[in-house]
Amino acid sequence: MTNEQLLAEIREANLTYLMLAQTLIRKDKAEAVFRLGLNEEAADILTALSSAQVLKLASRSTLLCSFRVDDELVWSLLTNHSSNKIANDATNTLHANILMASRVSEVL
Numbered sequence: 001m002t003n004e005q006l007l008a009e010i011r012e013a014n015l016t017y018l019m020l021a022q023t024l025i026r027k028d029k030a031e032a033v034f035r036l037g038l039n040e041e042a043a044d045i046l047t048a049l050s051s052a053q054v055l056k057l058a059s060r061s062t063l064l065c066s067f068r069v070d071d072e073l074v075w076s077l078l079t080n081h082s083s084n085k086i087a088n089d090a091t092n093t094l095h096a097n098i099l100m101a102s103r104v105s106e107v108l
Contacts (some may be wrong), residue, residue, distance in 0.1 A: 007061050015058035017065045021046050022054070037068045 001009075024032035025047045033043050049057070057064065 010061060010063055011059055014060060014064045015054070018046070018049070018054045018058055022049070 021032070021036055021038075021043075024035060025043045029040070029043055029047075032038070033040055036043075038046070
């Protein structure tokens, strides 16, 4: 993959993320804030962006979204690759969601 192709992929990911974020926020702001890991101020700013502003933001050469999973415990729970595996995937997913939700509340 060339550098130009990589930058094009980043711009496409940015545009997709911004459009998804706007759609989710307009549908249900509280749920969107939780799902996207944003604070309410960022959600308000995203909702107010015009199409031209979304395109301008999307054209940046750095990703606008980031991973919310930032520690080994959550990665292990989500991928079920823990050294002390719990047999129930649903339990692992629930535990990971609780951990990520608690981190969202820290942002808010």
